[in-house]
Amino acid sequence: MSDRSSHPLDGVVVVDATDASGAYCGRLLADLGADVVRIEPPSGDPMRHHEPTVRLASGEIVSCFERFVNLNKRSVTLDVTNDAGRDLARRLVGHCDVLLDTPGPGDVTSLGLTSEELASLNPDLVRVSISSFGFEGPYAQYASDDLITIASGGLLSLGGYEDTPPISVYGNQTYFAESIFGAVGAVLGLLAREQDATARRIDVCGQEAMANALEDAVPDYDLTGSIRRRFGGQAREAGSGTFACADGFVTMVAGRLGTAAAWMSLVAWLNEVGTEGAGELLDQCWNDHSFRQRRESITYFADVFERFARTRLKHDLYHEAQARRIALAPVNTFADVLADPQLEDRGFFETVADPIAGVDLTYPGRPYRIDGLGPMVVRPAPTPGEHTRDVFEVMLGVTSEELRYLEKEDAP
């Protein structure tokens, strides 16, 4: 086990009352050493069914989403629909540094406590409220999910093929964005609390996180009035884009934002191996960005490059291009990612015996390395209520008698 004392957020207590849209926030804080206590209703947390799910040989269906976002957290089950449960929720809130929640329309916390009550329970509470539209503003009451957030934040308008409806990126990316900026807000809130010792409620807005992710589309509209549209894998300049090869696709940036040297190197390579039509690319006009941005140039280049790439494997193209200092990468499948030699060399993936799946699960390692931190996995994602007793008896000093009473109340 790693040395917990070296973790940056050692000693910080977090109560996680979020739904799927905010659950990765607590995961990030837990990985950095915070004690993150996830609250689940005794009737079951809907997130435990969130896709992607896998049916195991045992017949058990496991939510890989839930297993991923709950790693390193503790779980308590608490029925906040009754007074005794709400009383325990109050004590927990009084004890924690940070409360994470995802109040839906109506701004009701999943703990059944009002905003005023929370503030009186804990006068310097850092409360992070994560939502699609923020808790202030005309859309605050709107219903939402990942697709609605990515649509309203503009990123969806850039995804998809020219001849199809807009198509969303894989994997609930708005949930990750809201959670990541929720974690940024949580730590900033802790820093601000050091300065003024007052409670604050941090309003995290998914629509805004997406609106900041539109690349040059915002300055483009702002300065020129032009609206950028979806263009599929097609590049906006010869030399960049996603191209077919023998066993799949590769993505390359040897045009815009790439270096002149990379473009020259690419053209030299195509000619070295005698690619039909590559001789034309040696012409001076191809060194000019605006020439390369013409539709005919883009198409001509794509034809030449794909003629070359179609007889080559994506990983061969990857290594050869990189040896020539060209920014090209394979369009990896998830299975390719799991087998990537660079990640293996760095010991990136970690496994942990999972109490629900009954097998070892493979997790991507931390998104960053901080000196002195050992392995990421401290404990597997918990079973529902696995730590109810620990949290209430040890952390809050609730007597076992009180807990027994509660367990009876929780029984169906």
Place this chain on the structure above:
Amino acid sequence: MSSVLSGVRVIDFCWVGAGALVTQALAVEGAEVIKIESSVHPDNLRLSGPFREGARNLDGSGYFASRNSGKKSFALNMSHPRSREIAIGLVASGSVVTSNFRPGIMERWGLDYESVKALNPSVIYLSMPMQGATGPHRDYVGFGSTIAAAAGIVDASGLPNRPPIGTGTHYPDHVPNPGHALVALLAAIWRRERTGRGAEIELSQLESTINVVGPALIATSLGATLGRPANRVTCAAPHGVFQCEGDDRWCAISVRDQSQWESLASVIGASEMAHDPRFATLRLRKENEDALEAELTKVTLQCDAWDLAKTLQDCGVAAAVVETSGDLFTDPNLVARDFWRTLDHAVLGEYTVGSMPFGWRGADRGPTTPAPLLGEHTEEIARTILKMLPDEIETAKTEGLFV
């Protein structure tokens, strides 16, 4: 601008993509961010449009401004023999040092973590190499789009029978990588405030990006094949974008339960759909999703996207216009929340930039000063931090050091 990070000085060697967004956020939260750059080898974003008309130069890029607002610029030619002593003076004064070069560059300049730490023991040092500082691919070059491809995001996004497409942007540069870097940096600052201890943070852009498809990797390691679900999900139908009247206008709709389905059918006046046995339950709507989407589109094509989204939301059905970049400038929610800020720039004139996507009452979450001109703050910083005399500064300029 907020003041939470006031007193934190960032010596910022980041350029182009993800790194610039990290330090822009630090500036918005009150840090003094000093961007080290040079006209000899300019930040690519200064060369990338859109430019203000008539200002196609190193100070005229709106793209650069959108990622560098609130920073100061110090012009330093790192290929000049005296650059190292200047850089050392700066990093010794900073409490945070950031870079996103490939491994070896900061080392070549003698600005690796150990060297900086020797001058400045509590420094927090962030590097953001593409694939980390170790391993067989440590020298591989990349951009957001190639990292997204290598991480599996591109392959999983698109239609099953078409080439993969990803987000259409350099997505890892905009969300996962700056976001994760900020979490780590701020947590390290929090620890330093309590213990005095600095930190070395290495963010491999590939490893950071892989985390936002973490659930898919767990599923794949268990043998699942996930395909490309595009806009569909298993627990809601209809769940997609539907064409509306006008040119390329779309409304996203998500119906998760039976009462939402009934509300949808009734408010859009599609009573046949409500009674169509093919669509009676979620299970049936999922089984007949192609037909469901086709029938619903017949109705939405007659609707204004904004009216439709509002009508549906008013009866509890999740819906939103697929907003374009232009729509976002007038979106009522973003406008009411004061998300967009207008800054006045000496070359660009007025330009618009978004705020941080979070905030709290009483703290400003937007940048308040514009992106710097290249080298705009060189003299001020040389005078106040490096304690240089006016004639020394002048010499440094003429001999090609401060350029």
